[in-house]
Amino acid sequence: MTKQIISHKAEQFTESVIREMTRQANLYGAINLSQGFPDFSAPEEIKLAACDAIMADINQYAITWGAQNFRRAIAEKASWYLGLEVDPEREITVTCGSTEAMIAAMMAIVNPGDEVIVFEPFYENYGPDAILSGATPRYVTLHTPGWRIDAEELAAAFNDNTKAIIINTPNNPTGKVFTREELELIAGLCQKWNVIAITDEIYEHILFNNKQHIAIATLDGMRDRTITINGLSKTYSVTGWRVGYTIAPPSITEAIRKVHDFLTVGAAAPLQEAGSRALRLPRSYYEQLQANYFAKRQRLLAALKSAGFKCFDPDGAYYVMTDIGTFGFDDDVQFSKFMVKEIGIAVVPGSSFYHDPALGRSQVRFTFCKRDETLSAAEERLQKLRSTLR
Numbered sequence: 001m002t003k004q005i006i007s008h009k010a011e012q013f014t015e016s017v018i019r020e021m022t023r024q025a026n027l028y029g030a031i032n033l034s035q036g037f038p039d040f041s042a043p044e045e046i047k048l049a050a051c052d053a054i055m056a057d058i059n060q061y062a063i064t065w066g067a068q069n070f071r072r073a074i075a076e077k078a079s080w081y082l083g084l085e086v087d088p089e090r091e092i093t094v095t096c097g098s099t100e101a102m103i104a105a106m107m108a109i110v111n112p113g114d115e116v117i118v119f120e121p122f123y124e125n126y127g128p129d130a131i132l133s134g135a136t137p138r139y140v141t142l143h144t145p146g147w148r149i150d151a152e153e154l155a156a157a158f159n160d161n162t163k164a165i166i167i168n169t170p171n172n173p174t175g176k177v178f179t180r181e182e183l184e185l186i187a188g189l190c191q192k193w194n195v196i197a198i199t200d201e202i203y204e205h206i207l208f209n210n211k212q213h214i215a216i217a218t219l220d221g222m223r224d225r226t227i228t229i230n231g232l233s234k235t236y237s238v239t240g241w242r243v244g245y246t247i248a249p250p251s252i253t254e255a256i257r258k259v260h261d262f263l264t265v266g267a268a269a270p271l272q273e274a275g276s277r278a279l280r281l282p283r284s285y286y287e288q289l290q291a292n293y294f295a296k297r298q299r300l301l302a303a304l305k306s307a308g309f310k311c312f313d314p315d316g317a318y319y320v321m322t323d324i325g326t327f328g329f330d331d332d333v334q335f336s337k338f339m340v341k342e343i344g345i346a347v348v349p350g351s352s353f354y355h356d357p358a359l360g361r362s363q364v365r366f367t368f369c370k371r372d373e374t375l376s377a378a379e380e381r382l383q384k385l386r387s388t389l390r
Helices: 017-028 044-055 068-082 097-109 126-132 151-157 180-193 250-264 269-279 283-307 332-343 372-388
Strands: 092-095 115-120 136-143 162-168 196-200 226-231 244-247 310-312 319-323 363-367
Touching: 017 332, 044 269, 068 092, 068 244, 068 269, 092 097, 092 250, 097 126, 097 162, 097 196, 097 226, 097 244, 097 250, 115 126, 126 136, 136 151, 151 180, 162 180, 180 196, 283 310, 283 319, 283 372, 332 363, 332 372
Parallel strands: 115 136, 115 162, 162 196, 196 226
Antiparallel strands: 092 244, 226 244, 310 319, 319 363
């Protein structure tokens, strides 16, 4: 009998399209407006804190579920920013980035046959995470304009097999910020069907248009059925540090810690120490962060619209989803190849954010977490796009 070497799970999804577009950017010398990492420096203070920690010989294993000082800093910040009182000893797990936090959380609660609800367009990891953890993903579409939730469609996705729903607010790739009313709708369904909310809040401080970040764990009835996921990457411009965390009730945290221990053992000890400094930066840091990103947002939106894109203006995060229908290409993949090879800008095909590629065939995503010099170069190349297609 011939054995199948590759698992059925691994055959159900592809490599990351986002990371592939970064490789394409490097191959063609293109400006990378695909993958969401800043090309500017992290705050000097936290870089020095990381160096100090290394020189102080904080170079061995931290406690598996996170250094105590870092967990306390997480709890302090959750209190003042989210209004969430957290026990750092029993409710926090430090992970190797929010990416590991998500898969550890999924593996901690999911059994074969369980269903997990995923809003789409979605960050591309969520579907594979559901598959790898043994769940069946059920997709609920966010509708334009505004990436709104259809309450009837959402309610229809819940059933006795539903174990969890994944929420990402502010949202990647759309920039949607879930409203209190939307979160209350989700909370009511979670309580009706005994479902856990897994909420990815990695962009919590990148908000525009007076939008407010609301943690679903703070809503009535949700404290004991929410896993909150976050990390240092986006707020502090350290995507390469890979330091994330979960906040969850003690019983769920215990399960997450067990899975995390055997996935990665622990996150980098000196970077956790530096993270303690980052999480205790003054509140003025976050105000300046928003102001800086708002300026970048405005620049990219203006350049894209001038070049002929229809933009879905984001209320949060640092991405812009666009419609490419006016450019006359067959689909998003063909357009993305043209952009990286001929125009010199790497973007992400919209189809990678949907379970059915046809739903994203007229969309591509840009990111604006870049230096002013990078955005200036992108503006020039976008003008070239306009003239090329005339």
